[in-house]
Amino acid sequence: MRNSTFLFLFIVVGFLFSSSGFANNEKPNLPHKLPLIGNTLLPKKSLTRFNVDSVSIMQFFKTYSKLKKYQKDVLELYKKREYNTIWYDDKRVSEFGHLLYEKVDLLKEQGIEKKMPYKDEIDEIFNENVTDKPSQINTELLLTSMYVFYASNVYSGEDAATLKKIGWYLPTKNISYSRILDSLIVDPARLNQDEHLLFGQYYKLQDVLKKYRTIEKNNLWNKIDIDSATYKELKPMDSSAMVGQIRTRLFVVGDLKQDSKRNVYDEEMMAGILNYKKRYGLKLNYTLTREHIDQMNEPVSNRIRTIMLNMERCRWIPTKLAKANEYIMVNIPSFRLFYVKNGKYEIVSDVFVGTRMTETVIFSGMMDRIVFSPYWNVPQSIIDNELKLKIAGDKNYLEENNMEWNGGRVRQKPGPKNSLGLVKFMFPNPNDIYLHDTPAKSLFEFEKRTFSHGCINVKEAKPLALAILKDNPDWPVEKIDKAMSGEKETPCVLKNKIPIYIGYFTAWVNDETGEISFFADVYDRDKQLDKLLYSDVVMK
Helix, strand or coil: HHHHHHHHHHHHHHHHHHHCCHHCCCCCCCCCCCCCCCCCCCCCCCCCCCCCHHHHHHHHHCCCHHHHHHHHHHHHHHCCCEEECCEEECCCCHHHHHHHHHHCCCHHCCCCCCCCCCHHEEEEEECCCCCCCCCCCHHHHHHHHHHCCCHHHHHHHCCCHHHHHEEEECCCCCCCHHHHHHHHHHHHHHHHCCCCCCCCHHHHHHHHHHHHHHHHHHCCCCCCCCCCCCCCCCCCCCCCHHHHHHHHHHHHHHCCCCCCCCCCCCHHHHHHHHHHHCCCCCCCCEECHHHHHHHHCHHHHHHHHHHHHHHHHHCCCCCCCCCEEEEEEEEEECCCEEEECEEEEEEEEEEECCCCEEEEEEEEEEEEEEEEECCEEEEHHHHHHHHHHHHHHCCCHHHCCCEEEECEEEEEEECCCCCCCEEECCCCCCCCCECCCCCCCCHHCCCCCCCECCCCEECHHHHHHHHHHHCCCCHHHHHHHCCCCCCCCCEEEEEEEEEEEEECHHHHHHHHCCCCCECCCCCCCHHHHHHHCCCCCCCC
16 A cells, blocks of 8 residues: 555656756656665655644744745745645655755765755754754754755855856856755655756766865875976986876876886877876977976865866756757867867867956857958957057058058958958857957967957867858858958858857866866966855865
8 A cells, every 4th residue: 555655646746747847947857667876765655744834934044043045945945835844754754855964964075065054953863863853843944954055055056146246157057946856856866966957067077076086085196206406398218207206197197097117208108198288288299398297296186176166167057058959169278169069079179268358258149140251340449558559650550451440440351361360250249259260370389378359269260160051051162262262251140040158167077088177277267266165275
């Protein structure tokens, strides 16, 4: 009878939620059978519930004032459930309540260093040796507050207002605590991983976080000894004790499959160095400079913190982003652009971005047109701060640079020397930022590429245009070639707008290899976020 009662409840719950949204109005995939969490089978018991009323809730938050910020969300949860209890099963805390408590105890695995207020009292609820436990109503509301605490920190992260203050203008998630709770109760396995709730990259970073914490725990991150006075660049076939230390580090982080302990910079180590440099976005050669060794000697705690910061950024990303049929993503710290279509990387291109004085903004837009052989309408700020001085010093400056006055403004005419190159990609935005080609191809040879006034200069600009218009019969390759001749400006309105996301991730795990890449914090945004999240913990 108990099994049949649970089955009936399971079917009813499944029916109720088959038409409800999840996070971002996504529908949960309900399980076909009862899931196992570790070795624990979910309870098969009928539920006996006592009621929770609004007066009890108000009184609870007066007593537990440190939880006041969760009162509105807690009240909303009970309204949706007609004030029935959530956490009791036959007058005991349910198995799901125990599972959630275990997850809160393991928040560090989620890259979160926050402590739940009144955690000591919550510990008493789950401690079999404690007889003087909180009352049933306080237990119920403590656990509901604990759920909101967990869901807000893990699934949502910082609120939209805070993100705007730190200059993050990408779309953020709009989650429903009630819908998430419904789905977790039906399938608690979602507590471990659910890409309906969190951007897939989050779980990849979480796996790497475990690896780096193990390295730290086992003291495997040994400092590489370096003599500052006598150091010379390391090159293949060099031999020294330092080479052996570098080899060990490459093995520890996975760039080498084995550690031969040799002190010779041999072919095996050359391959490991190339992989290391690729992961760090460095120029691919075999030379090891003092700067490279200094980078390797950064404390492993810094690498761990970088992973945690980027897990936080992943919490802000709507899960539907990576599921779009077509989109462009630019990651500022890696100086890379990715054009993704039907789940495949059609174009991966180096870019250069804004300087520290003219930082590229983190935001999103919809690309609606491509302009071939464009004019460059020089921004007034550049006219005032740069051009006027140059014109004053050289009366032929405009003519020599293919520029002209146009209605009180300066513009550069189309041509191969145009600052925008031979094509630009437009997406309306208040910052007047866009993607474009550039005649300054030599700048792509630098590792740190912060040279522009804020726009994104694309190395593979023409291949990007060709890929975007590949299926457009109105724009064959011959027509694109002619439009990019630099003779006259030629616009192309896209039939379908393309989402473009300009983001900031200093750690990213490769989808195919599972290897993590670390990139320089070029705008010191990691430091800013670290201060926001972990102001009480000093970053080495």
